[in-house]
Amino acid sequence: xxxxxxxxxxxxxxxxxxxxxxxxxxxxxxxxxxxxxxxxxxxxxxxxxxxxxxxxxxxxxxxxxxxxxxxxxxxxxxxxxxxxxxxxxxxxxxxxxxxxxxxxxxxxxxxxxxxxxxxxxxxxxxxxxxxxxxxxxxxxxxxxxxxxxxxxxxxxxxxxxxxxxxxxxxxxxxxxxxxxxxxxxxxxxxxxxxxxxxxxxxxxxxxxxxxxxxxxxxxxxxxxxxxxxxxxxxxxxxxxxxxxxxxxxxxxxxxxxxxxxxxxxxxxxxxxxxxxxxxxxxxxxxxxxxxxxxxxxxxxxxxxxxxxxxxxxxxxxxxxxxxxxxxxxxxxxxxxxxxxxxxxxxxxxxxxxxxxxxxxxxxxxxxxxxxxxxxxxxxxxxxxxxxxxxxxxxxxxxxxxxxxxxxxxxxxxxxxxxxxxxxxxxxxxxxxxxxxxxxxxxxxxxxxxxxxxxxxxxxxxxxxxxxxxxxxxxxxxxxxxxxxxxxxxxxxxxxxxxxxxxxxxxxxxxxxxxxxxxxxxxxxxxxxxxxxxxxxxxxxxxxxxxxxxxxxxxxxxxxxxxxxxxxxxxxxxxxxxxxxxxxxxxxxxxxxxxxxxxxxxxxxxxxxxxxxxxxxxxxxxxxxxxxxxxxxxxxxxxxx
Numbered sequence: 001x002x003x004x005x006x007x008x009x010x011x012x013x014x015x016x017x018x019x020x021x022x023x024x025x026x027x028x029x030x031x032x033x034x035x036x037x038x039x040x041x042x043x044x045x046x047x048x049x050x051x052x053x054x055x056x057x058x059x060x061x062x063x064x065x066x067x068x069x070x071x072x073x074x075x076x077x078x079x080x081x082x083x084x085x086x087x088x089x090x091x092x093x094x095x096x097x098x099x100x101x102x103x104x105x106x107x108x109x110x111x112x113x114x115x116x117x118x119x120x121x122x123x124x125x126x127x128x129x130x131x132x133x134x135x136x137x138x139x140x141x142x143x144x145x146x147x148x149x150x151x152x153x154x155x156x157x158x159x160x161x162x163x164x165x166x167x168x169x170x171x172x173x174x175x176x177x178x179x180x181x182x183x184x185x186x187x188x189x190x191x192x193x194x195x196x197x198x199x200x201x202x203x204x205x206x207x208x209x210x211x212x213x214x215x216x217x218x219x220x221x222x223x224x225x226x227x228x229x230x231x232x233x234x235x236x237x238x239x240x241x242x243x244x245x246x247x248x249x250x251x252x253x254x255x256x257x258x259x260x261x262x263x264x265x266x267x268x269x270x271x272x273x274x275x276x277x278x279x280x281x282x283x284x285x286x287x288x289x290x291x292x293x294x295x296x297x298x299x300x301x302x303x304x305x306x307x308x309x310x311x312x313x314x315x316x317x318x319x320x321x322x323x324x325x326x327x328x329x330x331x332x333x334x335x336x337x338x339x340x341x342x343x344x345x346x347x348x349x350x351x352x353x354x355x356x357x358x359x360x361x362x363x364x365x366x367x368x369x370x371x372x373x374x375x376x377x378x379x380x381x382x383x384x385x386x387x388x389x390x391x392x393x394x395x396x397x398x399x400x401x402x403x404x405x406x407x408x409x410x411x412x413x414x415x416x417x418x419x420x421x422x423x424x425x426x427x428x429x430x431x432x433x434x435x436x437x438x439x440x441x442x443x444x445x446x447x448x449x450x451x452x453x454x455x456x457x458x459x460x461x462x463x464x465x466x467x468x469x470x471x472x473x474x475x476x477x478x479x480x481x482x483x484x485x486x487x488x489x490x491x492x493x494x495x496x497x498x499x500x501x502x503x504x505x506x507x508x509x510x511x512x513x514x515x516x517x518x519x520x521x522x523x524x525x526x527x528x529x530x531x532x533x534x535x536x537x538x539x540x541x542x543x544x545x546x547x548x549x550x551x552x553x554x555x556x557x558x559x560x561x562x563x564x565x566x567x568x569x570x571x572x573x574x575x576x577x578x579x580x581x582x583x584x585x586x587x588x589x590x591x592x593x594x595x596x597x598x599x600x601x602x603x604x605x606x607x608x609x610x611x612x613x614x615x616x617x618x619x620x621x622x623x624x625x626x627x628x629x630x631x632x633x634x635x636x637x638x639x640x
Contacts, residue, residue, distance in 0.1 A: 064596075072130060328355070450481045
């Protein structure tokens with residue numbers, strides 16, 4: 001089977017130069033010369049690493065100002081974000097290469113973030129508006145050797161720090177509005193003082209009146225509970241401070257406070273009135289970078305709290321329900337990269353993670369409990385003048401509950417010439433059981449960590465006009481963690497296999513046109529608890545993971561001040577849970593069309609308009625819930 005996949009991959013790249021696969025919207029070639037940090041934890045050119053990295057530049061992100069972060073991520077090869085095409089504020093679950101929610105680790109400015117109140121420990125990306133982001137690096141594949149637990153399928157590094165500030169005082173503001181009572185306001189003040197101190201203070205407000213989250217597909221007799229619009233509103237304030245104390249020592253600090261409130265429903269097809277979810281999150285910390293002759297030492301610290309309140313107090317049926325989750329987490333890390341000469345760089349590091357959670361509801365309490373992890377890791381990177389590079393690394397992780405485990409990575413690459421690169425990887429990863437999975441009323445303290453082994457390989461071509469990349473991947477997961485609806489407990493299921501091909505690329509032609517596209521084939525096989533009975537069952541799919549996805553964007557800049565684009569997003573049929581002791585349901589394939597236009601009125605003022613699902617396609621991504629109708633946003637950005 002592997003040989004057939006490899007043959008298809010090579011034929012795809014070498015035999016079809018008219019199809020391309022990457023969703024950055026106005027990028028050109030020389031992608032291999034980009035400097036990235038996520039793949040190795042220190043700056044390297046993409047040509048010096050064999051890892052599969054997608055870079056979304058500031059220009060790419062600005063062309064998605066009217067979208068939630070989840071939809072932007074879901075346009076990238078190999079990524080599906082469940083909930084991103086639903087009502088604003090819907091829970092966002094990131095699936096990379098078919099791996100379930102909680103198997104992709106989110107970083108903010110290189111530091112892992114998580115939510116101990118979440119069942120799967122995943123960070124809520126509803127808390128990060130697109131207007132706050134400067135750049136995104138997505139490093140796919142097993143990344144636990146450098147980043148620890150949860151990095152089974154990839155790492156998403158959301159970078160908010162401005163790197164090119166030169167003047168003491170700058171202001172950037174934007175405002176936009178659209179149908180369904182949607183509007184956004186964003187303001188930033190930033191600058192660089194005396195070549196030593198940089199600062200950036202940001203505020204963002206989002207609001208939407210929304211539409212009914214659940215669908216009335218069954219068209220039953222009118223319910224006592226109406227299908228009302230489900231609104232969403234959020235506020236965020238954040239800041240970064242950097243101080244170059246000496247030529248060798250740089251110190252940084254950061255904070256972010258965010259909150260949002262969203263109307264939610266009882267369950268699929270079932271509306272609720274006066275049922276809300278309110279989330280608050282605080283993150284603060286700092287770090288340093290100290291440069292010696294051949295060694296750079298980095299330290300990071302993050303403290304965060306999360307507060308989630310669920311409240312239903314409806315006169316319909318006189319029902320009252322309340323639930324309150326409070327979580328705290330800390331992260332401490334120190335690592336050093338040393339240039340050994342002859343093309344070798346050695347990375348050594350250690351980190352400590354702590355998480356605690358408490359739950360109180362009108363059905364009982366989940367008492368305070370905590371877990372911690374301590375890790376040491378090391379990685380040796382070689383990048384030679386011949387174009388050959390390789391990374392070899394390992395991590396030892398010690399968990400306060402289940403003991404120790406380890407991971408390893410071997411990642412070779414060959415830059416054949418400035419245009420062609422071959423790469424491959426063999427790596428292991430893990431996901432530790434969460435507090436909720438261990439100690440809640442549905443938890444099992446005997447859970448083992450989920451472990452995986454991944455293989456990948458591919459080829460990339462790029463020049464000043466064309467960038468193509470194709471990757472084959474295979475992942476084998478043992479002791480997967482999932483919920484058994486019959487025993488009402490979390491458990492370790494037997495195994496899961498995931499195979500796939502990602503094909504992505506961009507081209508720029510006739511000086512003003514750009515075309516970008518990607519296609520992903522994902523095939524999942526798993527043996528786990530049946531959704532209909534107590535027996536184990538083999539499935540040839542994973543829930544909410546389509547076998548085929550594709551994205552295409554055509555852009556044109558007829559004059560320097562004007563940019564126009566049209567894009568489409570396609571997903572083949574998917575499966576979702578049909579309900580308790582019911583067979584899984586098939587969700588139909590769909591394709592939606594989006595549009596974007598921006599015009600620079602003057603050098604400091606830009607106006608834009610964006611349309612999502614502009615032809616009002618009716619489709620379903622989550623069984624029992626409505627997806628977005630035609631949504632339009634118009635706004636302006638000013639900077640001085």
